[in-house]
Amino acid sequence: MAKRWYRDRKKEFYYKQAKKQGYRARSAYKLLQIQQRYNILKRGDTILDLGAAPGGWSQVAKEIVGEEGKVIGVDLLPIKPIKNIHFIEGDITDTETMEKIKELIGKKKIDVVISDMSPNISGNYSLDQARSVWLCEHALNYAENFLKEKGNLVCKVFEGEDFNNLRAKIKKRFHKVENVIPKASRKTSSEVYLVGISFKPDS
Numbered sequence: 734m735a736k737r738w739y740r741d742r743k744k745e746f747y748y749k750q751a752k753k754q755g756y757r758a759r760s761a762y763k764l765l766q767i768q769q770r771y772n773i774l775k776r777g778d779t780i781l782d783l784g785a786a787p788g789g790w791s792q793v794a795k796e797i798v799g800e801e802g803k804v805i806g807v808d809l810l811p812i813k814p815i816k817n818i819h820f821i822e823g824d825i826t827d828t829e830t831m832e833k834i835k836e837l838i839g840k841k842k843i844d845v846v847i848s849d850m851s852p853n854i855s856g857n858y859s860l861d862q863a864r865s866v867w868l869c870e871h872a873l874n875y876a877e878n879f880l881k882e883k884g885n886l887v888c889k890v891f892e893g894e895d896f897n898n899l900r901a902k903i904k905k906r907f908h909k910v911e912n913v914i915p916k917a918s919r920k921t922s923s924e925v926y927l928v929g930i931s932f933k934p935d936s
């Protein structure tokens with residue numbers, strides 16, 4: 734009972750904060766907390782936000798990169814336009830979506846890939862968890878295709894089978910990988926953010 738009370742208070746707190754500060758989703762605070770700890774997004778950066786709807790992470794990213802930076806958001810769902818954010822409606826697992834991103838950035842590389850993607854929750858944990866790993870693998874593939882040397886990756890995944898395999902794959906391509914559970918994540922949630930710091934392109 735006490736646990737539930739605490740959880741509801743926390744949910745309510747971030748919900749109210751988001752309303753007050755003009756963020757479209759409470760999840761904005763998860764990225765803000767990750768940023769506070771690792772400082773992975775910088776002014777002037779180009780950011781690719783995978784699973785961007787309704788737009789909370791894109792808003793946070795845009796505030797950080799400023800006018801000289803660029804934010805590209807992608808989602809299956811449409812979003813209400815956000816000033817100065819390029820949005821692609823599409824499935825990140827489609828090659829067509831990747832082509833659209835290539836067109837948008839030209840020869841430029843991306844500084845940070847952020848992914849807060851979640852599969853449609855079926856209620857079958859093993860299935861949902863496997864899908865979240867699969868989405869994260871796609872995010873890693875985007876990082877491998879588009880990140881500049883020393884760029885960063887943030888990727889949400891549900892804990893469970895293959896988590897360690899996925900982490901090891903990320904570890905191979907980044908100098909460091911950290912598991913982060915932001916305070917804004919619900920206590921009952923099994924989500925973890927894998928933060929890959931300083932990308933190592935193929936030599």
Ligand SMILES: C[S@@+](CC[C@H](N)C(=O)[O-])C[C@H]1O[C@@H](n2cnc3c(N)ncnc32)[C@H](O)[C@@H]1O
Nearest residue numbers: 784786787788789790808809824825849850851
């Ligand atoms: C938790 S929400 C993201 C919230 C967002 N970070 C924010 O702050 O507003 C997860 C999103 O992942 C998207 N998603 C899941 N699978 C996807 C896919 N294959 N391609 C694109 N987006 C996907 C969903 O449509 C959903 O909008």
